[in-house]
Amino acid sequence: MSGTRVACLIVPSFPLAARLRGEPETRPLALLDGPRNAPVVVALNEEARRAGLRTGLSLPQARSLLPGLEAKPRDLEAERGAREALLEAAAASSPVVEEGGLGLLYLDWTGMGDERSLMRSLTGACLRAGLPAQVGVAGGRLAARLAAPNGTVVLPGEDAWFLAAQPGARLGLSEEAATALSRWGLYTVGAFAALPAGEVEARLGREGLELHRAARGLDDRPLIGVRGVRVPREGLELDWVVADLEALLEAASRPLARLAARLAARGEACRALTADLSLDPVGKDQRTVSLAAPSAELKTWLALLRLEWSERPPSAGVTGLSFAAEPVKARRTQLGLFGPAAQSPDALAGFLVRLSALLGPRRLGSPRAVDSRRPELFDLSPYAPPPPPEETTSDRALSRGSAASEAVGAAEPDERLACVPRALRPPVELEVLVEPEELRPLRLSGGDIAGAVQSAAGPWRMEEGWWNDVPEARDYWDVGLSDGGAYRVFRDRRSGRWYADGIYD
C-alpha cells in the first residue's frame, strides 16, 4: 500500500471516557466489569492511576489499596452513544473509516494534505463530543496505532523502524498468539519481526504471517469502511437517584435532545422510543412508547414520556437512562384518486400522536384478549388501521346501504356457540335473594334484569390473583329466570355483592 496514509484514532480507556463524557471526575475513579459477583477494574482515571492502582484488580483489592476509590460499573449504553459520536466525528474527516475495536478507528488519510492540522481538527471534534482522543499517523494500521498515544506522525517509509523498538505486549495479539510470543521470549515487535517469515507462517499460520508483516511495517490490506448506525441511542448514568418525575424528565431531556438532533440530521423521525431506566439498587425498567405516527419532536417525546411515567411510574428510583429511537423516513403517502374518502395517513398519525399524548400511551389501541379466567379483562395492542379496502362495485353499493354492512364477512352462526354468553360490560350489579346455606340465588333484580330463579347451576368457583394486592374470588351461577332469560351471574366473595356479567341469548 505504498503512499497510503492511515490515521488511527484512539480514545484511551474508552469505557471510562464514555462513562464520563462531558462530566470530568476529579476523584479517583475505577470502572468495573466482569461477573456480577466478582467484577474487576477495567479502566482507571488519572487520579486513580496516580494512586498506584492498575486494571485487573478486584474491587476489594483496589479499595484495600485506595479506600476512598469511587467505583462505577461499565455503562454499555453510554459506550454505544459515545461510539456513534466518535464514528460521526471520524466520518467528517475521512471517506473511509474502519472500526478496529472499542474506541479505536482507522481513517484513510491518503492524499489528505497537512496531517498535523488534520490531527488537531479531529481531536478537536472528538473533544467537542466529550471524548478525549489520541491520533497517530503512519503508513499502516499497526504503526499508526502505536503512534497514536504520543500523537506521532511516522514519516512515509519509516514504519518498520518505528515499530522495531515497540514492546511486543502492545501488538494487540489474539490470546493464542500472545501466549506463543511470550513463551518464545520475544518481548519487542522488532524481535518478532526479525524471525524468518516462512518459519513464522509454518508455526503461527496465516494469522501469524499477517501479524509478522505488520510488525515489519507492511500493511497492504485496504481499510474496510464501517456501516452507519441504524438505531441511534443516547443515554447516561446518573450519580444520584432520581425519584421525582420532573427531575427524571429533566435528566432525560439531555440525551433525548442529542437523539433528536441526530435524527433530524439524518432526515428521519422516530416511530417508537424505547426508554431503558436503571433502577435503584438493581433492576431495569424498559418500556417502549410507540408513537402513533413518526415524530422527531423532542416536545412530543417528552409529553409521551411524561404520561407514560406518570401513569406507570418506575418501581424504584432511577439511576440511569438510555433512549433508543426506532428511525423511519418521513411518510409520504399518495391517496387513491377513486377510493373512498379516507383519512390521510399522515393526518391520522398526527392525530393519534396528539390523542395518545393526551390520554396516555396505554389508553389508545385495539382490544386484545388476555390469558385469564376473568372475562372482563383485556389488553390493548397498538392501533394499526388496515389499508383502505379495494373499491369494487358491490362495495360501493354496500357503502350506500345501511349500517348492517358491518356484518359482511362474519361467519355463519355456529350451533356449538349457542350457549356462549354475551358479555355485559360493565357487569350489572344485582340485588339477590339467596338460599342461606349454599347462597344459591332465588330471585334477582338489577338494571333490566329481574325475576325469580327457575333453574340455577353452580356455584362455579373462580379464584385468581392471590399474588396481587386485590385478588379475585367469585362464585358463578348460570341462572334461568321466570321471564325466560338466562344469565351468567356471580357473587364477589370478598364483598358479597352480586353481578350479572353475561347473557345467554
Place this chain on the structure above:
Amino acid sequence: MASTTRYAELSAASAFSFLHGASQPEELAARAAELELPAVALCDARGLYGAPRFYKACKAAGVRPLVGAELDVDGEPLKLLAMSRDGYRNLCRLLTEGALGRPKGEQSYDWGLLERYGAGLHALTRSPSHLARLRSLFPGRFHAELQRHRLRAQEAENRALLRLGVPVLATNGVRYARPTDKPVYDALCCLRWKTTIDRAGRRLEANRERHLKDGAEMARLFVDLPGALAESAALAERLEFTLDDLGYRFPEFPLPPGHDPDSFLKSLVEERAPVRFIPDSPKARAQIAHELAIIAKLGLAGYFLVLWDIIEFCRREKILVQGRGSAANSAVCFALGITAVDPVRMELLFERFLSEERGEWPDIDLDLPSGGQREKVIQHLYAKYGQRGCAMTANVITYRPKLAMRDVAKVMGYSAERVDKLCKGITSREGGSQAGLLEQARAAGLDPAEGRVRKTLALWKRFLNLPRHLGQHSGGMVLTEGRLDAVVPLEPAAMPGRVVIQWDKDDCADLGLIKVDLLGLGMMAAFEAALPMIERHEGVTVDLAALPQDDPEIYAMLGRADTVGVFQLESRAQMASLVRHLPERFYDIVVQVAIIRPGPITGGMVNPFFARRRGREPVTYPHPCLEPILKRTLGVPLFQEQLLRMAMTAAGFSGGEAEELRRAMGFKRSAERMEAVELRLRAGMTKKGIGSAAQDQISKLITSFALYGFPESHAASFALLAYASAYLKVHHPAAFYASLLNCWPMGFYHPETLVQDAMRWGIPVHPIDVQRSGRLCRWEENGVRLGMRFLKGFAHEAADAVEAHAPFTDTWDLARRAGLSAKELDLLAGGGALAGLGLTRREALWQAAKAGRPAGPLFSEYKDISPSPLPEMDAEDETLADYESSGLTAGVHLLAHRRAHLRELGALSIVELESVPAGSSVKVAGLVIARQRPPTARGFTFITLEDETGLAQGIIPPALFASHRAALTAPVLLLEGPLSKAPGHLSVRATALWPVECEGEVPSHDYH
C-alpha cells in the same frame, strides 16, 4: 371436625409428585387424621417416592395409608391402586419397567405393560378413552373417577362419564392438604411450565378446591350421587395392602450343609478370632459370645455373613477395604475382618453399634479405594444379586433456602438481578430468621411491607424442605433376596449404568430395607496404588493390617509435625496440636484424630487435655465413678462413647438408653426433649448418690457435648489409616508421594506442596519427560517421576499415547507416532517434557510449534532441524514455566530464585528461623500453600508459608486481615512479626505483610 358420611380419599398426590403436588406426605396424613378420613391413597406421579413417609405418618396418625401411583397412559392420567401384596409387587415392576432403559426422568407406560402387570391392581381414570381398555384388562377392578372442583367444564365431563354406565366413585384429586396450600401449588405449576405467576394465566387451576375434604363436605358436593361416595369408602376397605408387609427379605447367605446362619457365623467367628485377637483373651471370648447371642436374638446373622462375603470378595480381588463407623465397636465385625480395630483392646462400646432395645439393623460403612475399585465392588454386588436384586439408595434433594428463594422469586416475576441479590445473602443456616430475610429483601431494593414482597417471602418459607428432585446416595446399596423391583420401584440414575430405588436411606431404615454403605476414600486408593509399587520396585510386601504399632520413627515424625500427606493429620491445626501432643503410642493417634474437631474445640476440651498431657494440670474427674471411663483421656471427655458410658455409669442408663440419649441430642434437638433427658440423667445420678455439684458438671458435659463428640470407633478406624499413611511416608516415601500425586485431588495440599515436601525428605523428584513419564507418576530410582496428568489441558488419551509409544527419536517422531496436535506438543514443550529429546525449553517450543501443524503427505517425513532463533530461558523463567504448565516444579523452588532480593528486604529463610530466639521480630517470605479462616478462630486467619527450606505458619490478626484483604490473596507473601517456636513448628504472628511480586502463574490456594 367429625363427619358421618363414609368417605375415603383415593386420589391424593404429595410434593413427591415433583411439581404436581404441594404438601409433604406428613401434612396430608395429619390433615386426613383431623378430617377423620379412615383411609387415604397416595398416588404420586410416576412413583412411590412419598409412600414410606406417608405410611409412617399415617400409622402415627391412625389413618390407613393406601398405596398407588399415577401414570400417563395415552397422554391421560391413570391411577393404579395396590389391592394386595401381589398388586404392589406388580405396581413396583410396572413403574420400574416404565423407567429403566430410558433417560433419567423419562417414563413411558402402555397398555402392554398394564396387561403384564395389572394383576392385583385397581384402576381409576377420568378419561373416557381409557375405559374400553380397562373393561377388558381390569374386569371388575376399575372405576371412573368423578371429581367436583366447582368447575363448569369438569361437570360436563362427569356427566359424560355417567352416561357411559361404568362404575363410578368420587375422589377429590387432592394436590395439597389445605386450601391455603394453593399458592405453593400454583408456584410449582409455574416452575413446571417455566413461566411466572403473572403469565401463567389459565395454566393455573381455577380455584383451590383440590384439598383434602371430609365426608360431610364431599357429601354436599355429591348430594345427587351418594353412591359414588359410598363406592369410594367400600373400595378403600377392599384395598388390603399397606406398606406393613413389603415382602422384603435380606439375601440369604448360601450355607454349608448342617448349618443355620447363626451356627455358621459362630463357626466363622470362632475360627478367626484366635488369629484376629492377639492375645485371644477370655475378655474377647466373652464379648464375642455376648455379641453372637444378641445377633442371634435379633436374627441378624445373615446380614453379617453377607458383609463378610463382601470383605472376602475384596480380599480375593486385593481390594483394600475397612469397615468404619459404629461397626468398629463390634468384636464379631473385627473377628470377621470387616473392621480393623480391636474393640476389646480399645474397650469400645458395643451398644453404640447394636442393641436389643433399639431392634434396628446395624449400620456398617465400608471404606473402599475411591474410583475403579469401589466400582468393582458395586459391580460384584450387581453380578451376585442381579441387576434387579440390588440398587443404590436415592438421595432426596430438598429445597434449601437459597434454591427456594431463587425459584420462588423467579415465579413471582423478579428480574434475574434481583433474584441474585435476594439469594446472595441467604445461607443454609439462615433458614428462618425473619429479620435477616427482611434485611435481605431491603438489600435487593424491595420494600418488605409491599404486598408482593410479603407474599414472596411467605411462599419461600413454604418451599423450604419440599422435595425438588431425586439424586443418588453416595454409597448406600440396598440388597434383597429375589428381585428388588418387587419391593420398590427402580429407576435409572444420572450416572450411566447405575440404578437407584425411589426411596432414600431414612425410608429404607423405616421400612426395614437393609443397605450397605460403600464409601470411596482417596487415601485407600493411594494405598492401593502404593503397595504394588513398593513390591515391584523395593521388593517388600507391606501388609497394612499387620503393621507394628510402636514404630519410633513414625512417632518422631508425628512429634515434629512433619505430616504433609498423612491421612487426617496433615492440616495446619493438626500440625500445631501434634507438637503439643507428641503422640507416643497408637491410642494417642486415635485421640489426635478426634481432638481437632468442632466438638472438642468449642467444648473447650483441647487446652485442658494438652495441659494434662504435659503435666501442667492435675488429672481430675467429675466423680470418682467416672475414672475408668475418662482415665485414658486424662479425665477430659473426648469421644461420644465416653459420654454414653458416663450416662450408663453415673445415671444407670442401659446401653440402648444411652444411645437413645445421643439421638435425642441429634441435630433436631428440641428444648423439651433436652429437658426430659437432663431430668432422667439427674434422677439416675441422684439414685447413685452423686452430689449436686458433680451432677451439674456431668449433666453439662453430656448435654453440651454429646452431639459434637467424635465416635471413638470412628477415630480408631481413621487412626489406623493415619498410621498406615505415616508408615508409608517414613519407610517407603517414593511410593507414598507417587501414589498421593496419582490420587490427587485428595487430602489437604496442592501437588506442588507434596512435591516440595518430598524433596525436603530427600526424595528425588524427576520432571515430566516424554521418554520416561507415564500418564501417572512412577517410582524411579528411589524417587518419583512426575506423570503427564499434571500438564494442564493435556488429555489423558494423549498422555496414554505418549506412554505407549515412548521412546522417541525427536519431536517429529513424537508428533507422528503419538498422534499429537500442535497444542499438545506445545504443552509438553512448555512443561519441559521434551528435555529427554535433548532440547532446551525454547528449542522444544520452537520445534513443537512446527512439528504439530498438519503437513501434507508429501512432507509427512519432513523434519526441520534448523536451530532455534529464540532466546533461552533463565532458571527462574523455567520455574515459572513449570508452574504455568503443570502447577508444580521438580526443579528449584521459586523462593530460591528470589532469595537474594528477599535478603535485601531483610527476610530470613524458614530454616534460618530455627536459630532465631522465640519472640524476636522476624521477616519471612513464602509461597502461600494454605489459607484458613476457621469459624472457631474468632476472625484469625492462618496461612502456611513454604520456601525452599521448609514450612512455617503465619497468623493474621483480624485487623490486619481487614486492612490487607487484597494483599493476602497474593501467591507469595512477606510477613513481619514476632516468632513463636515449638519443636518442629514455627509461626509468625504478623504485624505487617506485603505481597511479593511474581510474574507468571504461581499456585495459590483458596480458603479450606
